[in-house]
Amino acid sequence: MxxxxxxxxxxxxxxxxxxxxxxxxxxxxxxxxxxxxxxxxxxxxxxxxxxxxxxxKFNYRLRYPRLHLDFWPFLISKVTLRQSARMLKVDRRTLAARLWRMGEHAREFHRQRCREASALLKSGGVFQLDELETYETDRRLQPLTVSVLIHRYRYFVIHAAVGTLPCRGSLAPHLRKKKVEREKVFGKRRSESRKIVTETFQALKDLLSKDDCPVVQSDGKKTYPRIMKSVFGQHGFEHRVEPSKGPRNRNHPLFPINHTLAQMRDNISRLVRRNWGVSKRRQWLVPHLWLWILWRNYLRPIVAEGNPPTPGELVGASTGRLTAEDVFRWRIFSSRDLQ
Ligand SMILES: [Zn+2]
The missing domain is CATH 2.30.30 (SH3 type barrels.)
Structure with a gap:
């Protein structure tokens, strides 16, 4: 050794x-x-x-040095934090703290790997962006949007960000009352869609060199062209608007991103529609998303059957299929290191 x-x-x-x-x-x-x-x-x-x-080591000074490895399969298998805590026989707060630490690690890991892959990412420069709707605590009063950007052909997830959406319209009287009470405390709930889509495109821009002109496919949401102009400049991108109607099968131009969002809903307990596992607060959705991205990019092959490469291997961000032990072996040092 x-x-x-x-x-x-x-x-x-x-x-x-x-x-x-x-x-x-x-x-x-x-x-x-x-x-x-x-x-x-x-x-x-x-x-x-x-x-x-x-x-x-990643588990430096941790009281349960293998807890993250035992927790890992639950995180990507639609098991809630509370149920995972019951099954692993640890306190929910201990597990939540580990989720936070793992999420931070996953984000830094991905950031470092993306930097290494930037030359290959731009060579096949077609990307797809879409937003997924979910909520925190209350579906009608506290909806959320998650923007996701992927490489069109490699299924490599470049970035994801979470933002608020305004309360839904036509509320029942008791929800209207609740909404007014919430607004007195937290202020009016506004859309952060523009902010998170900008952040997502910025993450892509940071990977590309000045001369690159990425091709971005998306649905016809009216805010996207203006956001792309602000990030990439007037002529620094090619935007292809694809019709979001029609059968959503493999022949649909947006199939890769639709499939990615469907996979997220299938794997992440917090995103399953109308269930008890939904995030109580959006802060906890963020680390969970980064962990899913880690799994999708570096651990799971591009298709489940056989032994094909992972999206990370296809874009040059990793040299082989990684395991949770590989990913969580070493700490990643960043500006926000623990003292
Ligand atoms: Zn020193």
Whole structure:
């Protein structure tokens, strides 16, 4: 087994993080774990703090070091957080904290892999965008929209974002009363569709070079052309509006994105229509979505049968089919690191 070499200091406040030179450290012996495993200790020459190879593990200082691996299959199999907690025999709040940590990790993992794949992503530059409607707590009073952008041919999910939608019209009297009460506390609920679609296109733009002119297929929603102009510039994109009517089968031009959204509804408990597993607050939908994207891009083959490559392999973001153990082995260091 190759010996572990730290590429940077795990302490975020360390001055070595901002130095262009290579990371300077010393080896400082070993310690043994309760399972009698030898762990290498290191010493940072910049901040003079010690650390070990364990400091770089995803489960560093976690009380249940394998909980995320046990939780993982439930997350993508339409099992709710509460039911998962019952089955794993842990407190719901413990599991929620793990969901949050895993979601942050999934987003950073995807971001890093996308950067590596950017050259290949642009070579087949046709993308599809659509929005999926769901809700938090109340279907009529608190609807949500989720924008999703994928690579048309590779089924690679580039980005997803969650935003609010205004209350639905023609409410029953008791819901109208509730709406007025909610508005007194939280203010009027507005559409964030434009904001999240802009964020989604921006995520695509960040992957492309200046000369790239992406082709984007979508339905005929009137706000999309203006948003695309603001992100890509007047002539920096080609927009193909596809009719959203007609049979939604494999021959439909928007089949890849329709199929992706259908898969999300089938895999993510929070998105199943009219069920108890819906998100109580939209903040929790976000990490769950990132975990699903991780699964869709890097763990699940492009089609379920046989042994075809994953979307991540097809765009060059990964070299093989990954497992949950691969993905959650190492911490990903970002600006929001834990101290
Ligand atoms: Zn240091």
């Amino acid at each position: 190759p010996c572990f070499r730290p590429s940077q200091c795990p302490w975020t406040a360390c001055p070595s993080r901002n130095l262009p030179s290579t990371f300077q450290y010393q080896k400082r012996g070993f310690y043994r774990t309760s399972k009698n495993r030898r762990i290498q200790r290191f010493w940072c020459k910049s901040c003079r703090r010690s650390f070990s190879s364990q400091s770089f």
